[in-house]
Structures are given as structure tokens and as C-alpha cells.
Amino acid sequence: MPNATVPKTTTIPAVRARRAGAWRLLARRPLFWVAAAVLGVIVAFALAPAPFAGIFGNGDPRACDLADSSKTSAPGHPFGFDLQGCDIWAGAVYGAQSSLAVGLLATAISLTLAIVLGALAGMGGRVVDWTVSRVTEVFLGFPFLLAAIVVLNTLGVRNVLTVSVVLGVFGWPMMARLMRGSVRSVAKADYVLAARTMGLGTGRIVARYVLPNAVQPVLLLATLTVGAVIVAESTLTYLGIGLSSPAISWGLQIAAGSRVFQTSPHVLVLPSVMLALTVLTIVAIGEELRSVFDPRERR
Amino acid sequence: MRLFLTILQRFAGFALVFVGVTFIIYLTVFSLPGDAVRALAGDRQLPQSVIDAINARYLLDQPLWVQYTNYLGNLLRGDLGVDLTGRSVADQLATRWPVTITLALTAWTIQLVLGLAIGIVSALKRGTVIDRGLLVVTIALSCIPVFVLGITAQIVFGVRLDWLPVAGIRDGWPVSYLLPALVIALFGLASVSRLVRGSMIDNLEADYVRTARAKGIGESRVVGLHVMRNSLIPTATFLATDLGFLLGGAVVIEGIFNLPGVGNLLFSAIRNHEATLVVGISTALIVIFLLTSLVVDALHALLDPRIRRA
Numbered sequence: 001m002p003n004a005t006v007p008k009t010t011t012i013p014a015v016r017a018r019r020a021g022a023w024r025l026l027a028r029r030p031l032f033w034v035a036a037a038v039l040g041v042i043v044a045f046a047l048a049p050a051p052f053a054g055i056f057g058n059g060d061p062r063a064c065d066l067a068d069s070s071k072t073s074a075p076g077h078p079f080g081f082d083l084q085g086c087d088i089w090a091g092a093v094y095g096a097q098s099s100l101a102v103g104l105l106a107t108a109i110s111l112t113l114a115i116v117l118g119a120l121a122g123m124g125g126r127v128v129d130w131t132v133s134r135v136t137e138v139f140l141g142f143p144f145l146l147a148a149i150v151v152l153n154t155l156g157v158r159n160v161l162t163v164s165v166v167l168g169v170f171g172w173p174m175m176a177r178l179m180r181g182s183v184r185s186v187a188k189a190d191y192v193l194a195a196r197t198m199g200l201g202t203g204r205i206v207a208r209y210v211l212p213n214a215v216q217p218v219l220l221l222a223t224l225t226v227g228a229v230i231v232a233e234s235t236l237t238y239l240g241i242g243l244s245s246p247a248i249s250w251g252l253q254i255a256a257g258s259r260v261f262q263t264s265p266h267v268l269v270l271p272s273v274m275l276a277l278t279v280l281t282i283v284a285i286g287e288e289l290r291s292v293f294d295p296r297e298r299r
Numbered sequence: 300m301r302l303f304l305t306i307l308q309r310f311a312g313f314a315l316v317f318v319g320v321t322f323i324i325y326l327t328v329f330s331l332p333g334d335a336v337r338a339l340a341g342d343r344q345l346p347q348s349v350i351d352a353i354n355a356r357y358l359l360d361q362p363l364w365v366q367y368t369n370y371l372g373n374l375l376r377g378d379l380g381v382d383l384t385g386r387s388v389a390d391q392l393a394t395r396w397p398v399t400i401t402l403a404l405t406a407w408t409i410q411l412v413l414g415l416a417i418g419i420v421s422a423l424k425r426g427t428v429i430d431r432g433l434l435v436v437t438i439a440l441s442c443i444p445v446f447v448l449g450i451t452a453q454i455v456f457g458v459r460l461d462w463l464p465v466a467g468i469r470d471g472w473p474v475s476y477l478l479p480a481l482v483i484a485l486f487g488l489a490s491v492s493r494l495v496r497g498s499m500i501d502n503l504e505a506d507y508v509r510t511a512r513a514k515g516i517g518e519s520r521v522v523g524l525h526v527m528r529n530s531l532i533p534t535a536t537f538l539a540t541d542l543g544f545l546l547g548g549a550v551v552i553e554g555i556f557n558l559p560g561v562g563n564l565l566f567s568a569i570r571n572h573e574a575t576l577v578v579g580i581s582t583a584l585i586v587i588f589l590l591t592s593l594v595v596d597a598l599h600a601l602l603d604p605r606i607r608r609a
Contacts, residue, residue, distance in 0.1 A: 137312065138319030143588065145550065146581055149565075151327045153577070231444045235551060238446045239566065258450050258555075262465075265454050272447045279442045287438065 022292045029292070035284035042278050045096040053090040061090040061248055070264040082267045083256050092270045095250040098243055099278060102164045103230040109168025110175060110229075111222050115215065117172070118179020122214070123187060123206055133180070139173040145232060152241045163242055167229050175218050175225065182214040189213070220293060223286035227279045234275055250275040309596045313589055320585050321374070325367050379579035382568075388579035392561060399553070399560035401472055403545040405480035410491055410545075411538060413484065418495025418534075423522070425500060437489035449482045449555040466557040479556040483549065487541055494537050498530040505529075536595055546584055 026032055045052050053059035057076040068074075068085035079088040121132035147170050155162055186192065187210055195205050236242030237251025238258075245252065250271040257267035354360040361369075373379075379388035417437060421430040440448070456478055457465035468475045502508060503526055511521050546561075553562035561580060568576035 134315060135319075138316050138323065143584070146584065147324070147327075149550070150324055150577060150581060227442060231442070234444050235446060238444075239551065239554070254447065254450070258446075261450055261454055262458055265458075268450060268454075272451070276443045276447060279444070280439055283438060283442045 026288065026292045029288055031284060032288040035281040035288070038277060039281040039285065042096050042274070042281070043100065045093045046100045049094045049097060053093040056087075056089055058087045059090050059093075061086055061094045063087070070260060070267060072264075072266050079270050080266050082253065083260060088253075088267065088270050091248055091253055092250070092274050094248045095253060095271060095274065096278070098160055098247055098249040099230050099233065099251075099275065101160050102167065102233040102243075103226040103282075105160070105164035106167035106171060106229045106233075107222055107226045109165060110171035110225060111218070113168070113172040114175030114179050114218060115211070118176045118218070119183050119206060119211065119214075121176070121180040122183025123202065123210065129180075132176075136173045136176050136180075139170065140177075144170050145235065148232065148236060149239070149241060152236060158242065158244055159247065160243065163233055163236065167232055171225060171229060175221050178221055179214065179218045182217050183210055186210050186214040216293065220286065220290045223289060224283060227282040227286065230275070230279050230282070306597050309593060313593045317586070317589060318371070320589075321371065321582055322367060324581055325370065326363070374582065379583060382573050382576040382579075388576055391564065391576070392580065392583060395559060395561045395564055398468065398558050399546060399549050399562060402476055402480055402483070402549055402553070402558060402560060403542060405473065405476045406483040406545050407538065407542055409480055409484035410487055410541070414488055414491030414538075415495055415534075417488070417492035419499060419522075419527075421492065422496045422499035422503065425496070430496075433492070434489075437492050440485045441487065441489040445482060445486055445551050446555055448485060449479070449552055452478050452482055453555070466555075468558055475558075479552045479558060483545055483552055487545070491534070491537065491541070495530065495534050498533050499526060502526045502529045542591055546587060 050059055053061065056078055064081075064084045064086035066085045068077075068081040070081060070083055071077075071085075072080040074080070077087050077089070079092070082088055082091065117132050117136070121129045121136075124132070148166050151166050151170075152158060152163065155166070192205060192209050195209050200208075233242055234249070234251035234254070237244075237249055238255045240255070242251055243249045253271035254268060254275070257264075257271070261268055351360075377389070379392070381387050382391070417433050421433045424430050453465050456462050463478045464470050464475050503522075508521060508525060511525050512518075549558075549560060550562035550565055552558075553560045554566050557563075561584070565577065565580040565584075568580060
């Protein structure tokens with residue numbers, strides 16, 4: 001192999017970056033800080049909505065007066081009122097909770113499934129690997145949204161928990177496939193062989209040596225998955241089979257606003273911007289993490 | 300012979316995924332709560348004899364596997380079943396396919412043209428502000444939920460500027476399809492342009508490009524002929540798989556823009572608990588998705604001898 005003697009120039013800075021500490025590299029990226037700051041505000045909205053919703057003096061999203069239906073901004077209500085006469089700012093602040101909850105919960109479910117199945121396929125024998133890989137292929141074989149529609153439609157109860165479970169159960173295959181590859185490459189490493197030679201059991205080897213070293217690419221993908229799940233949740237809610245009415249969510253606010261978008265487009269603006277901003281910041285953070293931690297991305 | 304074996308292997312994979320997917324959908328539709336017969340009746344009470352008759356007619360009282368094998372057998376004969384009012388699913392789909400296919404192909408063309416252009420420009424200008432800017436914009440566009448993008452496009456281009464129709468297909472192709480197709484295309488644009496960029500960069504650094512430059516061939520010829528041709532193989536694969544996803548993604552967009560396509564039908568079927576209709580449409584969409592991947596895999600093996608050995 002004559003090629004082997006000539007190292008590709010792209011791989012050198014990557015190796016050095018890892019040694020210098022990828023976190024330090026990340027700290028020098030302005031986009032990461034901007035995204036983190038915006039996301040921090042949205043997380044604060046989700047954790048303690050009341051003080052933020054009350055900034056303009058009317059913080060109760062359920063204090064609605066039909067006489068105010070679809071009015072534009074008024075004193076104390078800078079973003080105006082929605083169709084039911086509720087304050088749009090308060091509703092949008094409270095909406096952060098369900099989006100982030102579904103995003104995190106569904107991703108946690110997918111991630112757990114992906115790590116378990118990926119590790120099984122990567123470390124298990126041929127039969128286990130074959131079975132898990134075929135199941136993964138089946139789940140990859142149909143569009144995610146279509147499957148979620150079919151299941152959520154048949155489910156009677158739709159709340160943050162059920163929507164998260166459905167999205168989590170369909171969201172794992174990509175991560176599992178990545179996990180399997182990652183586990184396979186780590187399992188070949190010398191330190192795993194050394195551990196095996198020392199007589200450690202498979203369970204211990206997997207827990208102490210393989211998983212910690214194999215999980216990083218999957219965690220990077222999981223960050224992006226949070227964004228994708230939030231998009232999926234809002235889309236399903238918009239279609240009418242995600243979260244439903246007593247819940248406060250951006251998807252519901254947009255769905256209600258889209259029916260009157262010709263006469264009062266202002267109803268749509270704030271929830272749409274908040275939703276897009278949340279997904280954008282999460283994906284931006286995910287991309288920044290990936291470009292720092294994943295050497296192949298650095299060009 | 301090896302090529303034949305590869306294609307046979309792909310076909311076995313296709314069959315497995317096909318059975319798995321149809322079974323999962325069938326299982327979720329029928330094992331989860333929700334009574335189709337009662338949904339058909341609405342608020343009225345049906346006499347027990349009618350319920351029994353409907354159950355017997357549609358095998359609803361049989362065990363799941365009997366229903367499933369019966370369904371699969373019909374499917375292999377090209378029969379997608381009938382809905383609970385007795386209309387054939389395949390017939391209902393037939394009138395709606397042209398709209399969805401037109402929409403998907405229009406979106407696909409827009410995505411191809413924009414993706415190639417953005418990918419080539421960012422590969423040639425890699426590392427510059429232009430490259431970074433294009434990356435950020437395409438990723439940002441793919442993050443915004445399709446329905447937000449769709450409604451925004453309706454307000455801006457349909458209502459305010461009045462350039463294109465807000466909804467419906469009264470103005471025919473291409474005017475009525477441009478806006479929805481653009482929205483669908485923008486969603487997957489980041490993936491296409493990144494893929495084009497990545498494979499262009501790989502090829503720009505390859506030895507044969509250096510050789511071509513050393514021979515004194517002009518830059519435009521190097522890029523246009525040598526790099527492009529080799530960069531297009533992975534892109535072609537992605538775009539073909541993408542066509543399947545465009546068909547599926549049409550559900551939301553057809554609803555927003557009120558296009559009478561398959562996606563629209565699927566959505567109303569879901570709302571009415573028309574289980575057979577939902578399964579029929581989903582299956583049809585998935586079969587199309589799987590068939591495109593199968594054809595692409597086979598073409599891929601024909602085009603690139605390296606893949607045949609894998």
C-alpha cells in the first residue's frame with residue numbers, strides 16, 4: 001500500500017485537536033456561545049414560566065377574554081391576543097415546556113434503546129447481530145412521521161408521555177446503527193483484548209471499556225435528534241394527532257393561528273419564531289459539538 | 300454472476316423489510332384501542348347483527364395472523380383492500396397519485412438544482428465566508444418545521460406579494476405546485492448540498508485530479524468533467540432514496556396547500572379511523588419507497604464495480 005506512507009493532511013489537525021482538548025476548542029467558537037445563550041433562555045422559560053410570562057404584567061396564559069379575540073398589541077400585551085383572547089406572549093413562554101419535555105424524553109428513550117441494541121449487535125454473536133440488524137432495517141424502512149401518525153391515531157390518550165414514547169420507539173434505528181459500528185471498532189482495540197486476557201467478564205468489559213469509548217458519536221447524534229423530535233412533535237400536533245387542547249404548546253398555537261392567517265397573521269409569529277429558534281439553537285449546538293469532536297467533519 | 304447474487308441479496312432484504320413493515324403497521328392498527336366499526340357508526344347505536352355482519356365480512360373476528368396473511372395475499376395480487384364503506388383503496392388512490400407524484404417530482408427537481416448549485420459553490424469556495432454562510436442557511440432552513448415554512452410561504456408569496464396561489468390546484472402545473480414543492484425541497488436541501496460538497500472535496504483532492512491539472516487541462520474542464528462525474532454517484536443514490544421521503548413528507552404539505560393528493564387522503568383516513576385505508580396508503584407509500592431503494596441499489600452495483608464486491 002503506497003498510500004499508507006503519505007498521511008492525508010486533513011487527519012493531522014484532528015488528532016492534535018483531540019489532544020489539546022476539544023472542549024477548549026469549543027469555547028472559542030462564537031456560534032456555540034450564541035446558541036447556548038438563546039437555548040438557556042428557552043430552558044429558563046420551560047423551568048420557571050411564571051416570572052418570564054409576567055414580564056409585561058399579564059402572565060396567565062389561561063386568563064382569556066373572548067372580547068380580545070385576535071386583537072393586535074395592546075398596553076401590557078405587546079404581542080397581542082390569539083383567537084381565544086389569550087395573551088400570546090404568556091402562551092408562547094408556557095409552550096416551551098411541552099416542546100422541550102417531549103424532545104428530551106423521546107430522545108432519552110431512543111438513546112437507551114439504541115445503546116442497548118447497538119451494543120448487543122456489536123458485541124453479540126452472529127445470530128444476535130443478524131437479528132438486531134434486520135430489525136433495525138425494518139424500522140429504518142418506513143418514514144418516521146408516517147409510522148407515528150398511524151400509532152398516535154390509534155392511541156386514545158395523547159399527552160407529553162405518550163407522544164414521547166411513540167417518537168422514542170420509532171426514533172432509535174439511526175443511532176443503533178451508529179452504535180453498532182462504533183462498538184465493533186472499539187471491541188477490536190488492544191485495551192479490550194488486554195481486559196479479556198486479564199479474565200474480566202463480558203459484562204464488565206462492555207460496561208467499563210467498550211461503552212464509555214463507543215458512545216460519543218451516538219451522543220452527538222442524540223443532540224441533533226432532540227431537535228428533530230421537537231419538529232416531529234409540533235408537526236404531529238399541528239396535524240391534530242399530537243398534544244391536544246388543555247395542553248399549551250407551540251404546535252397548537254400555530255395550528256389555531258393558521259386557520260386565520262389571512263386576517264390576523266400576528267397570532268402565528270411568536271410561537272413560530274420560538275419553535276424555529278429552539279430547534280435552530282439545539283441543532284447549532286449539535287453541529288458545533290460534532291465539528292469539534294468528530295475529526296471527519298473538520299475540513 | 301456476482302452481480303446477480305448481489306441483486307438477489309438485495310431482493311431478499313427487500314422482502315424481509317416489506318413483510319416486517321407491513322406487519323408492524325397492521326399490528327399497531329389492530330392491536331391498539333379504537334373500534335373501527337363503532338367509529339363508522341358515529342353516535343348512533345348499531346344493531347348487533349350489523350356489527351357481526353361487518354366483522355365477518357372484513358374478517359375482524361379472526362385472529363390477527365389470519366387477517367394479516369389474507370391482507371398480504373391480496374396485496375401481492377395488487378389489491379389494497381376496500382375501506383369500510385366498500386370503496387376500493389387502490390381506486391381511491393389512483394385518482395390522487397398524479398397530484399402527489401407531480402408534487403414530489405417538482406420538489407425533487409428544485410432540490411436537485413439548488414443542491415447541486417450550492418454544493419458545487421461551497422466545495423470550490425471551501426473554508427470561506429461563502430461556504431460557511433451557505434451551510435448555516437441550508438441547515439437553518441431544514442430545521443424550521445415544514446408547516447411553519449409552508450404557512451410563512453403562503454402569507455408572504457400568496458397573500459402579501461400575491462405572486463403564487465395560496466392553495467388548491469386550480470391554476471394547474473407549474474403555478475399551483477411551485478410554492479408547496481419549494482417548501483418540501485428546502486427541507487432536504489442541507490443534506491443534498493452537504494453530500495455534493497463532501498464528495499466534490501474528496502474528489503478534488505484525489506490523485507487523478509492532480510494528474511489532470513498537471514497535464515494542463517483547464518480548471519473548468521477538470522471540475523466539470525472529472526470531478527463532477529465521480530462526485531455524482533453518492534449524490535444520485537441519496538436523491539433516489541430522497542424521492543421516497545418526499546412522497547411521505549407530502550402529507551403535511553398537501554394538507555396546508557389543500558392539494559388533493561395521496562397525503563391528503565391519508566390524513567383524512569387517519570381522522571376517520573379508516574384502518575384499511577390507512578394501511579393501504581401507508582403500504583403503497585412504503586412499497587414505492589422500498590422499490591426506489593431497490594432499483595437504486597441495483598443501479599449502484601452496476602455503475603460502481605467496487606460496491607459489487609462488498
